[in-house]
Amino acid sequence: MAELIIKDKDFSGELLAFAQDLVRIQSYSGQEEPAARAIAAKMEALGYDEVRVDSCGSVLGRIGSGPVSLMFESHTDTVVVNDPHEWAYPPFSGEIADGFLWGRGSVDMKGALAASVYAPIIAQSRGALDGKTIYVSCSVFEEDCDGVATSNLLDEFNLRPDFAVICEPSGNTVAIGHKGKAQVVIQTHGVSAHGSAPEKGVNAVYEMAEIIQRVEQTNLNLPVLDGRKGTLVLSRISSKAVSLNAVPDECEIYLDRRLVIGENETTLQAEVEKIIGNKNATWEIDTIHRTAWTGKPITYHPLHAAWKIPADHHLTQSCVHAFEQVFGRAPQVFTFWDFGTNAVALVGRDIPCIGFGPGDSKLAHMRDEKCPVDQIVDACAFYARVIEQI
Ligand SMILES: [Zn+2]
Structure with missing residues (x-):
């Protein structure tokens, strides 16, 4: 497992505690307000330069103001739990046991979201933010409406990041596209x-x-x-x-x-x-x-083309180098997601996207959803290295 050191202090425990807190806050689609407030408060506490909530209730944090911009994109909402008594650990307990964070949203995708919130702070402590602007987007209503909330956020804040990392679960492999x-x-x-x-x-x-x-x-x-x-x-x-x-x-x-x-x-x-x-x-x-939880109507037309980023793209190469730094080897496999993500809003605007996130996507939406805690910490280390490399 990677170390997340800032000034001799390891932040791994704090990151995992934040991921646990997020799992404990139920945030079904359309009911994300308490989770959004907790994320915004965490960003403020960590010293983000700017924290904003858009009209749909998505949170956007910014650190740095350099000419090269990179966005990390996660969603705050989860699917519902219909069978809470059947779970090995209660679905909103946020228990850490046997090396896993257990609960609804642990894989999809609060572990990743927590990692993305801490990553710019780690990068900043290494001086890797010079010349860069990092956005951390935590959007609502992804489960029902791929890309709609992310589009709203981009339009409302007039944002056009140079690159984006979609933090959906990929078992900490680099995901080069999706259907x-x-x-x-x-x-x-x-x-x-x-x-x-x-x-x-x-x-x-x-x-x-x-x-x-x-x-x-x-x-x-x-x-x-x-x-x-x-x-x-x-x-x-x-x-x-x-x-x-x-x-x-x-x-x-x-x-x-x-x-x-x-x-x-x-x-x-x-x-x-x-x-x-x-x-x-x-x-x-x-x-x-x-x-949306803010009362804003959301309209979704489910039609998106598949996308894939070229192997020689600067973003892909940055991720390959970041992977080598964190894991000490070149990536052996690349993932191509079968499922859709908020990437559709970004690729639809010609913003290059790539994916990387902790946990097995096959456990998403399932009973006993769980995410390996070492993958959450490693994902944070990876995101911080991507910031350095981009
Ligand atoms: Zn997801």
């Missing part, structure tokens, strides 16, 4: 008729039946592009009829489509048009409405 996502709603339209005279109507569910078969086939036949394959999942189905004695005149399915490099809005459009084919059907990208 894109589209959430699509398809509706078929029929004609209502009395249940005793179905021949007078058109059953929207029967119209949908063939579309469903095509969805399944499309998923099986998705092309391999850039060494990866997308996915297509039918995740919900519903229908409407005027009564249970009537022919349904509307049927709706929800599709979760994960996109790889080479797939985009145009290819998606062609794919869905082909799925609908000759059926009396319409489709659209979903619109998701939420409300």
Whole structure:
């Protein structure tokens, strides 16, 4: 495990105590206020030059004011816990046992967030902040609305960092990109008729039946592009009829489509048009409405392309060198996340992104979520070295 030394004092214990405090503060999406206040207070206490909260309730800390700017991006919210009594340690206990920080949000992603808050302080103590501006963004509502809160923060504070590190869990490997996502709603339209005279109507569910078969086939036949394959999942189905004695005149399915490099809005459009084919059907990208803890409405259109940073990019090389300094060896594997992150807001603005964070992403959203404490400390050491290298 790395050491986080500032003036002969090791800050590892303080960092882990902060990560524990954050796990103990429940912060479901839309209810992040107490966590946001705790993060802002910690940034103030650590001597950040500026701490601001935006209209959605995301926190932005800044240290330094040099010409080269780097942002660390984490989200404050977590998914809910439905089974608190089934957990080995209560989900909001923030227990440290067997080398792990246990609890909801430990992996996704309060361990990483805590590490990102301390990293600029470590870098500053080494004189590595000269000529640099470091932003630490702790955004709300990522779980439901990738990128929306981060976009709000960038726009509201008129920020355009030169580089960004997404601190989502990667098992402390360098993540060089992630898949894109589209959430699509398809509706078929029929004609209502009395249940005793179905021949007078058109059953929207029967119209949908063939579309469903095509969805399944499309998923099986998705092309391999850039060494990866997308996915297509039918995740919900519903229908409407005027009564249970009537022919349904509307049927709706929800599709979760994960996109790889080479797939985009145009290819998606062609794919869905082909799925609908000759059926009396319409489709659209979903619109998701939420409300931030500040009361501000959040609107999300789930359509993002995949992204990948080149191996020879300055940010990638900075991360490789930082990795070598912390772990004493070159990175052996690079991660490509299957899931989406707030990177979509940054890459959408042509801001180069890379990922790195403690913990196994497969434990996110699960019972007994836990994050190795040595990875939290090492991630902080890594972030501090990235600041030095950039
Ligand atoms: Zn996350």
